[in-house]
Amino acid sequence: AQKVTQAQTEISVVEKEDVTLDCVYETRDTTYYLFWYKQPPSGELVFLIRRNSFDEQNEISGRYSWNFQKSTSSFNFTITASQVVDSAVYFCALSEARLNSGGSNYKLTFGKGTLLTVNP
């Protein structure tokens, strides 16, 4: 069974601090995708990044960076110079492939989320 663990339930930082959100996953699939989503207080889940299991290159997008390490089954997310607008719940997710009569269908397994609060 697939599993995603976000051990940090809540993190509180002061603006401009760097913060890393941890994500550890379990899967028996050799091909899979990892995701991060942001959920601000408004409720919508905002897609941040998708990573496939064959691409271990780290990625940077502005103040956001992601560190994918297959050896430790981790996909950590770092926000540099955090801002108040970064306050949200962040979810890590893992896709599994399911085959059905209609072809492949992917299911996302979500972690429980990490509530990040950035204080001014």
Next chain:
Amino acid sequence: ETGVTQTPRHLVMGMTNKKSLKCEQHLGHNAMYWYKQSAKKPLELMFVYSLEERVENNSVPSRFSPECPNSSHLFLHLHTLQPEDSALYLCASRTGLAGTDTQYFGPGTRLTVL
């Protein structure tokens, strides 16, 4: 309008009411999902539709009834709900192409059952 939209954004209903949640996607996707998000619980997948065919029903009580009349619209019909059904209901869509499985979410409907 672009992306995934959901209406209503907030809904309060009594246990004997019948109501429907609506989801519409403007992304040309072929698969749509309903999720339930309760306080302090992980997102729970409820239903999956792929090319308008229901491909997953995750042991959801029959008081929740989905409908997918076409690839752009998804409904969740609610009947005789319980207070524990109060939650944020999120709709998502995906292209349906193999290997391209990013799900894009709507803003959710916050449901309160009295």
